[in-house]
Amino acid sequence: MTQDEHKxxxxxxxxxxxxxxxxxxYWLMRLSGLGLLAxxxxxxxxxxxxxxxxxxxxxxxxxxQTLEGHIxxxxxxxxxxxxxxxxxxxMLGYGGIGVGKPARPDYPYxxxxxxxxxxxxxYSSIVLAAAAMMYGLAVMFGE
Amino acid sequence: MAQVSSIADEQISTPVSSSKSITLRIARYNPxxxxxxxxxEFTVPCEKWTTVLEAILEVKKYFDHSVAVRYSCRQxxxxxxxxxxxxxxxxxxFTKISELNSDVVTVEPMNNFPIIRDLAVKFERLFDTHQxxxxxLIRDDTEIESDExxxxxxxxxxxxxxxxxxxxxxxxxxxxxxxxxxxSSFVGPQALAQAYRYVADSRDKGKDSRLxxxxxxxxxxxxxxxxxxxxxxxxxxxxxxxxxxxxxYLLGFRS
Ligand code: SF4
Ligand code: FES
Numbered sequence: 001m002t003q004d005e006h007k008x009x010x011x012x013x014x015x016x017x018x019x020x021x022x023x024x025x026y027w028l029m030r031l032s033g034l035g036l037l038a039x040x041x042x043x044x045x046x047x048x049x050x051x052x053x054x055x056x057x058x059x060x061x062x063x064x065q066t067l068e069g070h071i072x073x074x075x076x077x078x079x080x081x082x083x084x085x086x087x088x089x090x091m092l093g094y095g096g097i098g099v100g101k102p103a104r105p106d107y108p109y110x111x112x113x114x115x116x117x118x119x120x121x122x123y124s125s126i127v128l129a130a131a132a133m134m135y136g137l138a139v140m141f142g143e
Numbered sequence: 144m145a146q147v148s149s150i151a152d153e154q155i156s157t158p159v160s161s162s163k164s165i166t167l168r169i170a171r172y173n174p175x176x177x178x179x180x181x182x183x184e185f186t187v188p189c190e191k192w193t194t195v196l197e198a199i200l201e202v203k204k205y206f207d208h209s210v211a212v213r214y215s216c217r218q219x220x221x222x223x224x225x226x227x228x229x230x231x232x233x234x235x236x237f238t239k240i241s242e243l244n245s246d247v248v249t250v251e252p253m254n255n256f257p258i259i260r261d262l263a264v265k266f267e268r269l270f271d272t273h274q275x276x277x278x279x280l281i282r283d284d285t286e287i288e289s290d291e292x293x294x295x296x297x298x299x300x301x302x303x304x305x306x307x308x309x310x311x312x313x314x315x316x317x318x319x320x321x322x323x324x325x326x327s328s329f330v331g332p333q334a335l336a337q338a339y340r341y342v343a344d345s346r347d348k349g350k351d352s353r354l355x356x357x358x359x360x361x362x363x364x365x366x367x368x369x370x371x372x373x374x375x376x377x378x379x380x381x382x383x384x385x386x387x388x389x390x391x392y393l394l395g396f397r398s
Contacts (some may be wrong), residue, residue: 004174006264008254008324018231019319019371026321026369093368096391102343105306105379113384114370 022114025122029086032079039076070140077136082129089121162188165240167198169210170251173260180258182249183207189240195228195248196235199262211261219377222311225318226262227251232318232375253318269314272334276356278341281349300345307340307385309378316372316382328361332372332382335363339385342392354393363390 016027049060063069093099093113100112167187172180185206187198196214203210212235215221219237226235228250229243240248256264286293316332317323323331338357342350357363366386373383391397 004257005327006252006254006256006258007327010325012254013321013324019369019374022368022370022374023321026367029367090368093387094390095394095396096388097396099384099387100381102303102306102384102388104302105309105381107379109376109379111370111373111376111379111381111383113373113381113387118370 020114021119021122025086025125028082028126029090032083035075035079036083039079070137073140074133074136078129078133081132082125085125085128086122089118089125093118162190164188165198165245166247167202168247168249169199169202169261170249171210171261172252172258174258180251191239191241193240194236195226195233195238195240195243195250196224198240198248199235199250211259211263213263220311222313225253225264225313225315227253227318232315234313234315234377237377253314255318255320255323256314264314266312266314269312269317269331269333272330273312273337275330276334276338276341276353277349278337280341280344280347281352282347294346296345303345304340304343307336307343307380310337310340310380311378313377315375315377316380319371319375321369321371322365322367326361326365329365330357330362332366332386335366335389336372336380336382336385339389342389350392354389357389358393363393366390 014027014030016024046060046064049056052059064073098115098117100115103112164186167185168182169185170180171177171183185202187201189198194217196212196217199210199212200214203212212224212226214224214236216223217236219234222234224235225232227233228235228238229245229248232253235250250262252258252262252264256266256268258264310333312333314333316336320329320332322329335357338353341347342353363386366383368383368387370383373381376382388397
């Protein structure tokens with residue numbers, strides 16, 4: 001980042017601490033999107049091991065049965081649920097649904113687009129993702 | 144006459160709240176000869192009504208007149224005094240030190256704007272993107288030629304865009320936007336909100352041409368609805384709302 005442009009850069013884009021839960025949701029959405037993309041590529045590699053026959057496939061399956069494998073899968077479950085539920089919220093917002101109606105602004109100018117419906121949507125996505133991760137961990141470690 | 148002097152006496156004897164001091168940290172940087180910015184600290188007296196701009200002007204008056212800062216109206220109207228105050232973009236004239244709840248106030252130039260010197264930043268790009276979305280009514284006739292003397296609107300029609308007409312072009316929204324933080328070509332929340340302002344105006348006939356301008360790779364689709372623009376806007380414009388409503392036209396949810 002050149003001092004010339006004085007852009008905040010990736011650090012500023014990813015800093016979730018300054019603009020409320022909406023910016024946290026933005027940060028989680030980007031992170032989970034990248035994580036799912038990485039998982040998608042790894043998953044193609046993983047399933048392509050079937051070409052190595054029964055032995056190759058079993059070897060690969062063994063890797064997912066380790067502690068690290070379980071934790072990674074639990075994180076993938078969390079990312080998947082958050083990205084889906086929050087994605088529905090964001091898509092509705094993109095269509096102008098639930099973002100409030102234009103009106104004459106009155107001090108102290110609370111932005112109508114940052115309303116409780118969206119906040120509930122964000123908190124629900126986080127809670128559902130956490131619940132799905134816990135369920136996944138219980139299933140995997142309960143085997 | 145006697146009454147006037149008694150009023151004057153009364154005002155002089157009215158106790159004012161006790162004064163305290165804060166540390167004002169000002170980012171100093173001159174792109175012509177500095178490699179990086181550094182902070183200078185000043186101890187400034189303040190009352191509960193003292194604004195950050197007044198504290199900076201105090202520094203200019205008594206400690207260092209070379210501090211570069213842009214301001215004009217001192218009442219959140221001209222949009223000149225945007226800066227990062229304790230980590231967030233705010234108007235210096237509209238931010239009271241007492242509301243920051245801190246004895247240390249740090250002021251820096253707005254992010255995502257090139258620095259001229261210290262706290263003053265260049266606005267060329269904001270004005271260019273603002274101009275790009277055609278910020279005026281587009282139609283074939285004019286109020287001068289029309290039989291009706293002026294293009295009348297109902298209060299309801301005015302409500303569709305009036306909050307977006309409040310924009311003072313201060314740039315705080317562009318400074319808070321996470322997309323602006325990395326994308327030098329993004330049109331930005333200020334210009335997009337203004338595009339909505341004109342598209343929603345019942346007198347305007349330029350909707351299609353404006354939608355065409357913003358429907359490009361560094362246009363409206365780069366907004367991810369983080370909402371930070373709306374949280375920092377000092378005039379209640381709520382650019383995030385305008386952008387989503389505008390996107391509603393492109394996605395076919397609105398006509
Ligand atoms: S939309 Fe608000 S924050 Fe952005 S330039 Fe206009 S007044 Fe400033
Ligand atoms: S000095 Fe005009 S907006 Fe602050």
